[in-house]
Amino acid sequence: MAKSKISVTQEFLKGLWNENPILRMVLGICPTLAVTTSAINGVTMGLAVIFTLVMSSFIISLLRKLIPNEVRIATFIIIIATFVTVADRVLAAFYPEMSKALGPFVPLIVVNCIVFARQEAFASKNPVGRSVVDALGMSVGFTLVLLVMGSLRELIGNGTIFSHQIMPMSFQPWMAIALQPGAFLTLGLLIGFANWLNTKGKKK
Amino acid sequence: MNLILIFISAAIINNYVLVSFLGICPFIGVSKKLGSAVSMGMATTFVMTITAALAWLLNKYILVGLHLEFLQIVSFILVIASVVQLVEMFIKKVSQPLYEALGIFLPLITTNCAILGLALFLVMKQYNFIESIFFGFGSGVGFTLALIIMAGIREELELADVPEPFKGAPITLIVASCLALAFMGFSGII
Numbered sequence: 385m386a387k388s389k390i391s392v393t394q395e396f397l398k399g400l401w402n403e404n405p406i407l408r409m410v411l412g413i414c415p416t417l418a419v420t421t422s423a424i425n426g427v428t429m430g431l432a433v434i435f436t437l438v439m440s441s442f443i444i445s446l447l448r449k450l451i452p453n454e455v456r457i458a459t460f461i462i463i464i465a466t467f468v469t470v471a472d473r474v475l476a477a478f479y480p481e482m483s484k485a486l487g488p489f490v491p492l493i494v495v496n497c498i499v500f501a502r503q504e505a506f507a508s509k510n511p512v513g514r515s516v517v518d519a520l521g522m523s524v525g526f527t528l529v530l531l532v533m534g535s536l537r538e539l540i541g542n543g544t545i546f547s548h549q550i551m552p553m554s555f556q557p558w559m560a561i562a563l564q565p566g567a568f569l570t571l572g573l574l575i576g577f578a579n580w581l582n583t584k585g586k587k588k
Numbered sequence: 589m590n591l592i593l594i595f596i597s598a599a600i601i602n603n604y605v606l607v608s609f610l611g612i613c614p615f616i617g618v619s620k621k622l623g624s625a626v627s628m629g630m631a632t633t634f635v636m637t638i639t640a641a642l643a644w645l646l647n648k649y650i651l652v653g654l655h656l657e658f659l660q661i662v663s664f665i666l667v668i669a670s671v672v673q674l675v676e677m678f679i680k681k682v683s684q685p686l687y688e689a690l691g692i693f694l695p696l697i698t699t700n701c702a703i704l705g706l707a708l709f710l711v712m713k714q715y716n717f718i719e720s721i722f723f724g725f726g727s728g729v730g731f732t733l734a735l736i737i738m739a740g741i742r743e744e745l746e747l748a749d750v751p752e753p754f755k756g757a758p759i760t761l762i763v764a765s766c767l768a769l770a771f772m773g774f775s776g777i778i
Contacts, residue, residue: 410616410757411613413612413613413616414609414610414611414612414613414701415609417609417612418608418609458666458669461665461666461669462662465661465662465665466662468661469658469659469661469662472661473658488705488708488709488712491660491661491704491708492610492701492704492705492708494661494665494704495665495698495699495700495701495703495704496701497613497699500699560769563772564606564607564609564768564771564772565765565766565768565769565772566765567609567765567768568761568762568764568765568768569761569762569765571761572754572757572758572759572760572761572762572764572765573758573762575757575758575761576751576753576754576758576759577753579752579753579754579758580753583752583753
């Protein structure tokens with residue numbers, strides 16, 4: 385790995401596009417599909433992931449020399465689960481309605497491949513500063529995709545974005561986009577579109 | 589009768605993959621060949637049934653009994669990790685070819701969100717012990733069903749002329765969208 389050859393800014397930016405967890409690596413699909421029925425749900429979920437990923441990357445890269453290699457997976461899971469519990473309880477205490485809307489998907493951040501993959505691939509091998517920047521880039525990239533998906537599905541399925549009416553009143557909402565089939569379809573088209581953009585960029 | 593309803597509801601009406609969006613990673617990752625889809629489905633069903641029983645006991649007698657509900661997430665994930673470890677050792681002992689066929693996907697069941705989701709749903713729905721086991725088994729069967737249907741379609745899809753950017757995950761998601769549309773037809777049966 386070209387360690388420390390790329391600048392901190394690039395470390396952050398790679399999460400947004402080149403190594404975007406959803407569009408390029410197809411990780412963490414379950415919450416992406418489930419919570420993006422509206423823009424606000426997507427963003428809340430994204431914030432919970434930012435908190436969990438940044439905090440666990442910070443702790444794990446601090447402890448990276450202390451954690452024995454054989455039990456690292458169990459250790460990572462416990463550290464991640466701790467921060468997820470914090471996020472889940474805070475959400476349930478201050479935003480009970482949002483917590484209900486997201487259902488089991490906040491506790492399920494524990495088994496979100498993105499969080500685990502960053503610990504295994506990055507935080508356990510790199511210094512604290514870099515790991516936090518990497519975690520921030522990845523989780524912001526994740527949140528942006530959730531925001532785009534949530535806005536698109538809310539716009540087509542309900543005619544609104546963040547509950548503001550965008551479409552004219554005569555627009556007949558496509559309910560199916562806000563339901564399960566729409567989730568699969570929107571994500572499939574988004575990933576396809578990202579692939580197309582990427583190959584087009586390379587040819588130039 | 590109630591048990592049969594729980595089973596059908598978990599397997600078809602609230603199908604984990606196509607209706608509740610749980611366990612999408614293996615659904616996309618392991619659905620390329622019918623054979624590996626079947627074994628992955630079986631391993632998952634097995635883990636799910638055992639997890640349902642253990643999670644119920646753990647929740648009822650330790651977490652609720654000692655007022656430790658806030659430890660739910662941490663303790664469930666530990667139970668799941670140990671069950672998966674046991675299943676892995678069991679399969680390795682009984683069938684070496686199956687063990688090699690499942691490969692990396694067996695340990696990955698630990699991070700299959702369908703399993704943790706199952707444990708969390710159990711607590712939410714307040715089933716009793718027997719109902720929990722049926723719920724776990726039904727969920728596993730539903731997961732296997734979705735995986736097998738998808739694998740069947742993807743084997744045919746290999747021959748289709750898919751535009752280059754849509755090969756792999758995107759076309760799988762679009763096919764899944766059609767399947768989800770079909771499964772929506774089941775809603776409201778019970």
